[in-house]
Amino acid sequence: MFHGFISIDKPAAITAHDCVSKLRKLLKQKKIGHGGTLDPMATGVLPIAVGDATRLLRFLPEGKAYNAKIRFGVVTNTDDITGEVISDRPCDDAITLEAIQELLPLFQGRIVQRPPAFSAIQIDGKRLYDLARRGEIAAEDVPTRLVEITEIRVLGWQSGAYPELDLAIACGSGTYIRAIARDLGEKLGCGATLAGLRRTYSNGFDLAASLTFEQVAAKLQSGNLQVLAPDHGLHLLPMALLDADSARRWQMGQAVSAANLSLLGEDSANSFVRTHDQDQSFLGVSEVSENLLHPVVVLPRH
Template sequence: MFYMFNGFISIDKPPEITAHDCVSKLRKLLKQKKIGHGGTLDPMATGVLPIAVGNATRLLRFLPDGKAYNAKIRFGIVTNTDDITGEVISDRPCPHLPLAEVEQALACFQGKIIQRPPAFSAIQVNGQRLYDLARRGEITESDIPTRSVEITEIRLLGWTLGDYPELDVAIACGGGTYIRSIARDLGEKLGYGATLSSLRRTLSNGFDLNSSLSFEQVDALLRSHSLEVLAPDRGLHFLPKVILKEEDSKRWRMGQTVSRQSPLHNEDIPSGYVRICDAEQNFLGISEANDNGFQPIVVLYPIN
C-alpha cells in the first residue's frame, strides 16, 4: 500500500550526485512524480537539500533565502572549476602561509560583495550555460557577469598546516552566493591561489541538518510505514499568519479575495505575502495582502 505525501523532506545530500538526481531518487522511493527541490547543490557538496512533495511544490518559491555552509579551502592549488574536482591549472606550495594573513583577508569577504561566479556553473549567458561554454573553451573571465551577494557571517573553524594549508570556515550567506568563488578569490588575494576542497551545507531555505534525512533513513522509514513529511508551512513561519473565520476560509479556498476585516484576530497585517489558516489553525496556503484584502495566490486545498 502506498501513500501520497504532501509536505517537505529535507535530504542530507550525499556526495557525487546532483540535486536533480536526488529528486529522481526520491520519486522512485515515494512513487510520486510531483516532487521538486529548493535550490541546487554542487555534486561534490553534501548537506541540506529541501525537497517539496505533492502540493507543497507550489510553495518552493516562498521559502526564505538564507543558506549556511561549512567549507574547507586548500591554498596553493588553483583549478578550472574552483573546486578540488577540477583540472589543476596552478600548483604552488605555501607551507609558511601565516594564519594571521588569512584571517585578515577573510574579513574582506564579510557583508555585501561583488562576486564573479565560477566558469563551470549553471548561470546562463546569451541563453547558454556557463559550464557548456567553459567546456568548449568559449568563455573568458571578462565574459562572466558579476553579481552582488551578501555574506552575513564568515567565521574561522580550523587551520591545518602543510605544503597546501587548509582553512575550515563557516559561511552564512544570501542566495546566489558561490562558495567556490570565495575560495578562489581568497587565494588570489593572498597571492598563492586556492580551491574549495570540501563543502557541507548546514542550512538552506529554513531547513537545517537536524531536520534532514539520508536516503537510507527515508527508505527505512518507508519500509516501516513511519515516514512523516515536514508540514507544508515548514520554513514559512517568517510570513505573517492570518486566521480566517470558517465562512471566509471557505470563500478563500474557492479563490475569492476576502476582506481585511475577515481575520479572527484583526491585527494590522502589512502588505505582502501571508500564511492563511482556518479557525482550527490548519494551514491553507499563501495570500497576497493588499488594499483589497487577502488575495489567494496558492490554495493548497481548493473547493471547486
C-alpha cells in the same frame, strides 16, 4: 501520497536533480521538486517538496549556511577540487592564519563576486559551464554580481605544504563558496580551491531536520516516514487566521477582507501571508492587497 517537505542530507557525487529522481522512485510519486541546487561534490541540506507542497517552493525564505574547506596552493578551472588543476604550488609557511583573518572582513557584507566559469548561470540563454567547456568564455570575463555574506568565521586551520582552512559561511542566494575560496587564494598570492563543502542550512531547513536516503528508505519500509508540514519553512511569512465563513469563501478562490486581522500591519501591504483557519490548519498562501486577502495557492484538503 505524501504532501509536504523532506529535507534531504544530500550525499556527494550526485546532483539535486538526481536526488529528486531518487526520491520519486522511493516514494512512487512524480510531483516532487527541489528548493535550490547544490554542487555534486557538496553534501548537506537540500529541501525537497513533495505533492502539493511543490506549489510553495517559491515562498521559502532565502538564506544558506555552509561549512567549507579551502585548500591553498592548488588552483583549478572549476574553483573546486573536482576540476582540472591549472596550478599546483606548495605554500609551506608562506601564509598564516593571522593573515587570513585580516582578509576575511573583505568577504563579509554586500560584496561584488565573480562566479566560477563552470556554473549554471545563464548568459543569453546559454549555461556558463557549456560556454566554459567549449572555450567560449574565459574565467575573467564572467560577469560579476552583488551577493551578501552575513557571516564568515574560522572553524579550523591546518598548516603544511598545502594548508587547509575550515570556514563557517552564512550567505544569501546566488553566492558561490567556490568563488570565495578562489578569491581568498588570489589575495594571499598562493592560489586556493574549494576542497570540501557541506550545507548546514537552506531556505528554512537545517541538518537537524534532514534525512539521508538510507533513512528515508528505512522509514518507508517500517511505515514511519512523516514528511514535514507544507508550511514548514514559511515561518517568516506573516500568518492570517480566518473565521469559518471567510475560510470557506477563500478556499473557493474568493478574496476576503483583511481589515480585522491584527497580524497584518501596514508593513504587510502587498505581501504574501500564510493563511490558516480558526483551528490553525494551513490552507495556503494569500497576497494582501487593498485590505483584501487574495488566494494565491489554495491547498486541497487531504
